[in-house]
Amino acid sequence: MLNETRLNKVNEENLERIWQIRDYIQELEDVKDGFIGFISSDDDIDDSTRNIWISDAKEFYFSTVTAWEMLHFTVRGMKNHLDDSKGFLYRAKSRLAQSISELKIFEQEKNLSKLITKAKLAFEKCWNAFQREYKLIEPDISIMKPVPRVIKKSNHEYQLPCSICGEIAVDYRIGVGQFDKEEKLLYRGIICGTSLNKGLANELFEILENEDIAGIHEFMKNYHSNEGLDAYCPKCDKIYCWNHYKLEEEWDEGFYDCTYGECPEGYRRMIDD
Numbered sequence: 001m002l003n004e005t006r007l008n009k010v011n012e013e014n015l016e017r018i019w020q021i022r023d024y025i026q027e028l029e030d031v032k033d034g035f036i037g038f039i040s041s042d043d044d045i046d047d048s049t050r051n052i053w054i055s056d057a058k059e060f061y062f063s064t065v066t067a068w069e070m071l072h073f074t075v076r077g078m079k080n081h082l083d084d085s086k087g088f089l090y091r092a093k094s095r096l097a098q099s100i101s102e103l104k105i106f107e108q109e110k111n112l113s114k115l116i117t118k119a120k121l122a123f124e125k126c127w128n129a130f131q132r133e134y135k136l137i138e139p140d141i142s143i144m145k146p147v148p149r150v151i152k153k154s155n156h157e158y159q160l161p162c163s164i165c166g167e168i169a170v171d172y173r174i175g176v177g178q179f180d181k182e183e184k185l186l187y188r189g190i191i192c193g194t195s196l197n198k199g200l201a202n203e204l205f206e207i208l209e210n211e212d213i214a215g216i217h218e219f220m221k222n223y224h225s226n227e228g229l230d231a232y233c234p235k236c237d238k239i240y241c242w243n244h245y246k247l248e249e250e251w252d253e254g255f256y257d258c259t260y261g262e263c264p265e266g267y268r269r270m271i272d273d
């Protein structure tokens with residue numbers, strides 16, 4: 001009974017705090033309107049570009065609002081919405097980076113840099129407030145069982161869990177991908193996904209059997225891309241999920257450029273180009 005009372009109290013405090021996040025979101029609404037103001041006032045861009053850019057600015061804002069709604073559901077006990085909230089918040093971050101890259105063409109405008117600084121600050125406050133709530137909601141990680149390095153699902157499927165939360169970050173299996181005509185070695189990481197030649201499976205599975213994650217990183221450098229295994233931090237020799245490998249997308253005039261990851265130890269590297 002006592003515990004229940006305490007829980008209810010915590011819940012109320014949580015609810016009160018997350019209502020305060022709405023003040024930050026209000027600032028983001030002003031930012032969104034400012035972005036749209038710049039985009040609408042320019043006659044040099046064509047209509048379809050203008051519409052796309054306006055919808056990017058709106059998506060940035062409304063994804064934040066949805067992330068908040070999902071957080072609200074979660075605090076009220078619907079825990080299955082926690083991952084949705086994180087997903088929408090990340091989408092908001094991505095669209096904000098994209099919008100800012102689109103606004104580059106208005107560089108000469110005096111008030112633009114002020115607005116962009118305001119946007120970044122307001123979103124950072126918002127992001128940090130969300131992260132604080134996520135931490136409070138999530139079960140204490142230290143009491144969880146140790147996370148295995150490699151999970152063998154079967155002779156033709158292996159997974160790599162996040163070294164912090166245990167969420168599956170990487171999956172390798174033999175199968176037929178969406179665009180494949182035949183069986184391939186399928187790879188799904190935290191942002192990359194691809195179908196590799198099935199003939200490589202024996203080599204890869206042997207490395208996985210040895211739990212040699214640095215070896216898998218090398219394998220991916222050889223057969224996939226320079227960035228190697230996207231969920232892997234070579235400095236820590238650990239795997240991180242998309243949430244713990246704080247992803248940061250870079251955009252160039254509205255087009256996706258690359259993604260950086262920064263691990264909890266502060267090591268940063270390009271993980272997708």
Ligand SMILES: [Zn+2]
Nearest residue numbers: 162165241244
């Ligand atoms: Zn994680």
Ligand SMILES: [Zn+2]
Nearest residue numbers: 233236263267
């Ligand atoms: Zn690291």
